Amino acid sequence: MKIAFKLFVFAVFTSFHLGVFAQGGNSKYVNPFIGTSGFGHTYPGATVPFGLVQLSPETGNFKWDYTSGYQYKDSTILGFAHTHLSGTGVSDLGDVLFFPFQGEKQIYKSGFDKSTEKASPGYYTVVLKDNNIKAELTTTARVGVHQYTFNKGGKASILIDAQNGLVNSPRELAGYILEGQVTVVGNNKLTGYIQSKKWVTRRTFFTISFDRNFTSHRFIDGDKKRKVILDFDVTAGAKVGAKVALSTTSVEGAQLNMKEAESLSFAQVRANSVAQWDKLLSTATITGSTAQKENFYTSLYHLLIQPNNIADTDGKYRGADDKVYQSPTKAYYSTLSLWDTFRAAHPLYTILYPKQDGEIVGSMVQHFKAANTLPVWTLAGKENYC
Template sequence: MRVLKRLVFWMFGFATLILVTPVEALEKHPLNYVDPFIGTDGTGHVFPGAVVPFGMVAPGPDMEDRGWSYSSGYQYQGRSILGFSNTHISGAGIGELGDVLLQPSSGTKWTRKTVNFRSSFDKVTEKASPGYYAVTLKDHGVRVELTAGQRVAIQRYRFDRSGKVQVLLDLQHGILFGDGPRVLKSEVKTDAVRGEISGTVWSKNWVEREASFIVRFSRPISNVITLPARPGDRAPRLILEFDLRQSRALEARIALSTVDVAGARANLAAFGQPRFDVVVQSARSQWSTLLQRIEIEGSDREKRIFYSALYRTLIHPSDIADVDGRVRGPTGQVIKAETGHYYSTLSLWDTFRGVHPLFTLIVPERVDGMIQTMLEHHRAQGYLPLWTAWGRETWTMIGNPALPVIADAVAKGFQGFDKAEALAAMIATSTDPRPNAPAWAQRDWRAYEEFGYLPYDLNEGEAVSKTLEYGIGDDAVARVARHLGKHEIGKRFEVRAAGYRHLFDPSTQTMRARNKAGGWRTPFDPLVPTSPMNNPGDYTEANAWQYTATPALHDVDGFRALVGGSSGLSRWLDRFFSLPSLGDNKHLGQEALIGQYAHGNEPSHHIAWLYAYSDTPERGYEMIERIARTFYSDRPDGIIGNDDCGQMSAWYVFANLGFYPVEAASGRFTLGRPLVSKAKLHLANGTVLLVERLDMKDVELNGRVISEPTIDYKSIMVGGRLSFPHFTAQVPKAN
């Protein structure tokens, strides 16, 4: 109750602040440092439109409907817009969603013969902030503004002249993975008097899914023109005409549901009739509540980079449950989410590493719901989620990345889910056959359990990466089993988790594929990266060097022993960061390179932090600062490599705080040195942790020296002072 009172008081105070405080003072609030355009230029694939934290709907501009560069629908350098769809994924490398595209225009120039509805725009007219996006369409004479609630998006149009206007409603449109067409079938109804279009679109793209919707305009529809179907079209494209008379404004409210039109209608009804500006303010308030949970000291530029990164970590996963808790699960059946929340856009291969551990610090109230979602997914599908979009399984990436997320929650003491059920789901996910999985995915575990690794001659590809990633999940099972007193199960999975040792080649100091007879893969070049879609081989978007340190994600001590102890680890890391690479290749995970380190993809993210376990920890502090200063900026190209639903951003947040969850399932964080001089974390139950750099010799928590290279979660959550010695790395500053 005290927390609730604190939150209500703070929200009221912030609302008052917005009304009465001068702009100069308001700009000092964390919200006003966020720039949604950071990461939208190049390979960051960040979505710049309007969304609330973990929102289901996300209206934004679509410049193209296909192509790897447009997986979020947007590129900063683009100068024309197809229209504005209402669901997006931020930072992923595969295109999906893009539901219910709208494109407005002044006058009545469009006819059945019109084929191009695109409009150019001047960049100076484009604005974005948390919960808001706006741009002026130069060719169509209209200012478009977007905002969002949890399940309802609003598009507001201000035309350059009054009278008759048109809006394209394109239900065939989607952000494509491949060439399309994506729609399998559709059912659409028009109620012109109410100004309403409703229906359901069934589609097959990255996933097979259905999206039900209500689009309700603020004016009646005076005329409907149905455009001719193109080859493959299975959903209508409609030109809707409106007579605004003396007005120049039109508004559309778009409610979505994974379940049915009734669900979308209920979502719209629950949203009520708030004015556009009130919805913007509500979205800003929601973002403010979360962003102010970390306060940092630094320059305006440093705050722009930091708070924009923190913002991006809180866009996904998306809570896609209807207002009544109903949702379509991974196999298309309707289920009732026990917590009323059901999270999708679970990019777990990426986010188990940093995003989910960050959630336990700054949004712990969300963690139980996320774990419960995974268990409900298991009940429906038979195994825990891998990578989900709109509630459906994509079978994308490798390993069992839900397992360390669950184990981390158990280690940290979260109680809002059944731990026995969680362990049973983890075991089933690691042992049961998956006959419904596609050919490229793991279907059974016989070879893995027989050999302790995946032989490359019994596997379709990625044999080394899969073995190492499965070890992360096996370790997570062992941890939860031990926590519940299931020691025999714990021992079984501890043995499985140690299978990485079969693949370490001492002659190259890298993880190398073996066949079923135990022979090494030959020929072998540890510098060559492989990826199943571009250059198939034994590694996933990486090379042998980049995957060799993967076991440290669950067994730092074991990996350190493998490479020769503390001094051997120093030598291995020094070589890793200095050995020349074969050059950039964004499709093979080779971006943001320092030697063999590739910060543009997740397998490298923990490696600089491993210096903490060597006899030269200061080299790690320097390398972490070099990575942060070199590969992050406050420009639109300020992220190199997919943001991957917040993982690139979470790394940066942790780097500024001075610790990182190397062993993500352990409940511990590896200590580095904070990049900021001071940070204040507002934790659960009103506790505060002050992170600071001081003139001192050792790291201390509340005056107690921390002699180990780690700090545990429960100690952090007590609050107080986490004090670090000063450290100034000799690294070049980013432009």
């Protein structure tokens, strides 16, 4: 379905940096930085339409300012995590944070120069100026793909923090993870899981694969084994790539989901992501100024980054009662803020995206079968009754 709109927008447009990568479709008008200041509560990182993974920088993780983990005004980055909410007034997620660095660190964060920070649908990049490390992020639906360029030779390190989360205080963060750990498998792979409790109690399983071997690893949180530093030997200008697959069902589910990106290069994943965005953003065309198109298509972009299809590639998902089910459509949507989105978002889905809308309604029916009630506000398949 293709619908033409004539749009008259009377709004103030604020200019931010916008990166472009072979974008000939409407994705070139999207500015992911819109909404990342003040209480917009959006994130600038990489994702695909309705994706399970939202790989984005975190500049803070406490208080209401950081429900999505990012404020545009900030000048330091804590790392890059794989799950984020958009537009909510409650914090949660921030799973499996990566932080690349060189040398010894006591506090894991880095300054960055705003002129190096760019974002477009399916892609984010920034240079961490403490060690002059270029970070690049892209995703498939279920896999976050990292590429770090170390401009100095020698030992390069990456912190993987599975204790990380978007919460209200350091005290709350200490109890955020109920159980879980990271397991090192060989010299270029890790697996793990966490069970966390914030807005809902939920499980996240993951598998991590690097494109080169790490020379050593060390856990920095004792027996908990949720924070591990990996060391690599690199030459100046060397790139270290990582792929992180998520699942709500099991480590095996995450390993199955990894096949989405297993044989693809960073550039291929990025190009596929742009193609997905261009396809869905092409369902509406408007006439107007460039600023009007940026406002319109960025709004449509935000419509499409939630809800999230949390099913594995084989259709398995963890339901409202914490049991694993098989979706008849191989899709199961969560992050449903229905008390709010019924007004405009869902009517628009029925017009522009009827296939996905049917899958969303089917997910509500599946939720009813597990919970004996229709969803109110679901996160990771669980009801929070917000």
